Amino acid sequence: MSDDPEPAVNISGGAAGGGAAAEFDPATADTHAEAVVDRLGELYWQKTYGGQDAFTCLVRTILSQNTSDKASQPAHDALLERYDGDDVDLAESLASAEQSTLAETISSAGLYNQKSETIIDTAEWVLEAFGSAPAFDAFVKDEDPATVRDTLLEVRGVGPKTADCVLLFAGGRGGVFPVDTHVHRIYRRLGIAPPDADHETVREVLERDVPAAKCGFGHTATIQFGREYCTARKPACLDDPEACPVADSCDQVGVYPATGEVVDPADAPE
Template identity: 35%
Template sequence: MSTTIGPTLHLMRVYDKLIEMYGEPKNEPDNDPLGGLVATILSQHTSDINSGRAYQQLIDTFPTWEAVRDAPTYLVAEAIRSGGLANIKAPRIQDVLQTLTDQQQAQGGKQTLSEYFYDELMKRETEEAWRYLQKLPGVGPKTAACVLMFHLNLPAFPLDTHVHRTSQRLGLILPNVDADKAHILFARVLPPEWVYPLHVNLITHGRQICHAQRPECSRCPLYSQCAYVGSVNAQETAIPNG
């Protein structure tokens, strides 16, 4: 993230073709990384609709993140019940809020948790902020990258299963690169303004055409760019018509 290597010709072709296929999605960051982190924790292992409902219920119930931190855990769990795994997510959220509180106290700060967290992230380089986030309880590489990219529009690249699968098949990353390493490699190579559109378009491509089982190679406009074609049995990646 701090080192920019520059995209390969292959990556440029794939990026352009995806834009042609799915358009250029625009990010609308809310500059609220703490709300974003809580929302991302709530989104784990559930649908966007359920986690959105749980988040809304949480902020309707408690007026501040400090109030969420100090509430009895069972009341937080009750508020987020619709998001699933409430008994795991409630203490996790409170753990994050308490950790940030302890950090700020150790530094002698007196900001709200939202202000403190925002400043902690923004004073760091993106890769450093991504690593800092992963030191918080229950925050992994993908959650950390989601917070930075979606909520602050910083060039961190979240790799969900669709993005990992499609980028491996297309030969953007080598087969032996695991998702954790790929977060860093991608973010170092991509121009910052490509990060969000490429992320969103690879997800769309994974959902619409490049499925985990039986990818629809015969109608895939990326066929001629794809490393997967020819690496598996011919039936799986049949030559497109026309």
């Protein structure tokens, strides 16, 4: 289990953030995916989403790409300490940043040269397209979610997960289920998405089968479940089928307790 579990109540974006509490009852779930999210609702916490500054959230998500929170959080903190402050537009500050200095500042996040270039390019785009970080924040919170997503996906270095995290954590939009590596692995392993589904297909399945009010929670809770139980190389069911809280809802695609073998669901024999 994790040495740093999520607290019983964890409000993402502050108590004033958007969203509403959902009821988690696997017995009344309409789909397999909803039943799993409801089971995680019994296991973990309930969150309220929205309220984060959109550009800060975008930068934070870029830093998190291809690395852990443990590595990316110090980089984010160091970036804000150097480039943010009272009466400072973070987009303006980063657009004018020296790339080598920014790279050094965020080095703990890995791929720091690439990420520093992406952050500077993104800051320049925000200023060109919206004029300021606050104007970008208003766009994310007020514009049609599909328009926001499509707009973000046009930016170099911003993929579907990053765009969806901005919509969820800054925009507080219901019905958004960002797909990271944990979510991609787990819902194919469970048999909810096809074994060979790409990230976008998994997202489409989940946003179709999980009620909008539960999607944000489903994303964050699945990540915690993936860290604690359904890890990539050694899921809890290998040692004890009863150790996994969703064992009775799992097809174990690519997991073979009899031999201890674990493969990506896409590589599991049909």
